[in-house]
Amino acid sequence: xxxxxxxxxxxxxxxxxxxxxxxxxxxxxxxxxxxxxxxxxxxxxxxxxxxxxxxxxxxxxxxxxxxxxxxxxxxxxxxxxxxxxxxxxxxxxxxxxxxxxxxxxxxxxxxxxxxxxxxxxxxxxxxxxxxxxxxxxxxxxxxxxxxxxxxxxxxxxxxxxxxxxxxxxxxxxxxxxxxxxxxxxxxxxxxxxxxxxxxxxxxxxxxxxxxxxxxxxxxxxxxxxxxxxxxxxxxxxxxxxxxxxxxxxxxxxxxxxxxx
Numbered sequence: 723x724x725x726x727x728x729x730x731x732x733x734x735x736x737x738x739x740x741x742x743x744x745x746x747x748x749x750x751x752x753x754x755x756x757x758x759x760x761x762x763x764x765x766x767x768x769x770x771x772x773x774x775x776x777x778x779x780x781x782x783x784x785x786x787x788x789x790x791x792x793x794x795x796x797x798x799x800x801x802x803x804x805x806x807x808x809x810x811x812x813x814x815x816x817x818x819x820x821x822x823x824x825x826x827x828x829x830x831x832x833x834x835x836x837x838x839x840x841x842x843x844x845x846x847x848x849x850x851x852x853x854x855x856x857x858x859x860x861x862x863x864x865x866x867x868x869x870x871x872x873x874x875x876x877x878x879x880x881x882x883x884x885x886x887x888x889x890x891x892x893x894x895x896x897x898x899x900x901x902x903x904x905x906x907x908x909x910x911x912x913x914x915x916x917x918x919x920x921x922x923x924x925x926x927x928x929x930x931x932x933x934x935x936x937x938x939x940x941x942x943x944x945x946x947x948x949x950x951x952x953x954x955x956x957x958x959x960x961x962x963x964x965x966x967x968x969x970x971x972x973x974x975x976x977x978x979x980x981x982x
C-alpha cells in the first residue's frame with residue numbers, strides 16, 4: 723500500500739475523525755435568513771437556537787460529553803450571534819459575494835511578489851485574490867516607472883552615459899510590458915459564480931486550508947464558515963478533504979498518521 727493512500731479503510735476512518743473534529747455543523751438556515759433579510763432582527767435568534775441544538779447533538783454523537791466541549795459549543799454560538807447582530811446592516815452579505823472563482827490563467831510571475839495562493843493555483847483564483855494580484859502588479863509597474871525617471875535624472879546629472887541610460891530604459895520598458903500583459907490577462911479573466919449548496923461552521927484550521935485550495939470561505943475572526951458547493955456526497959468523501967488530510971500527512975502510511 724502506498725504512503726498516504728486516501729482510499730484505504732483506515733484513511734477513510736481518519737478523514738471521518740478529522741471532519742468530526744473540524745466541522746461543527748450546518749448553519750445553512752442562519753445564512754439563508756441573513757441573505758433574505760440583511761437587517762439584524764431578533765427573529766434570527768430562533769435559527770441560532772436551532773443551530774445550538776444541532777451542535778449539541780453532534781457533540782453527543784462524537785462522544786465528547788465533557789464540560790470543556792460544551793463550553794466550546796456555547797462560546798462558538800455566542801460568537802456567531804454577536805457576528806450576526808453587531809451592526810444594522812449585515813456585512814456577511816457583501817463578504818460572501820466575493821465567494822466565487824475566476825478560472826483564469828496566471829502567467830509565470832518571475833520575481834514579482836505575489837499572493838502565494840495565486841502562485842500555487844494558477845487557474846483557480848478567488849475574486850479577492852485576483853484583485854490583490856492586480857493591485858500588486860500595478861504597484862510594481864509604478865516602481866519600474868520610477869526607476870525610469872531615476873535613470874533619466876542620473877543622465878541629466880552626468881552620472882551615467884547615454885548608452886547606460888538606454889540599456890536601463892530598454893530593460894525597464896521590457897519588464898513593464900511583460901507585467902502589463904500579465905495584468906491584461908488577469909483583468910480579462912471571466913469567472914463563474916459557484917452555487918453554495920450548504921453552509922458549514924468549521925474550525926479556523928480547516929477554514930485556512932480550504933482557503934488555500936480555493937474553496938469559498940468566510941470569517942470574521944471568530945466564526946469560520948465554508949460554503950460547500952456539493953451535497954451529493956458526505957463531507958468525508960470530498961476531494962478537498964482528502965487533499966487537506968494528505969497535505970497534513972495524517973493518512974495511513976504518512977509520517978503524521980493519526981492513531982484511531
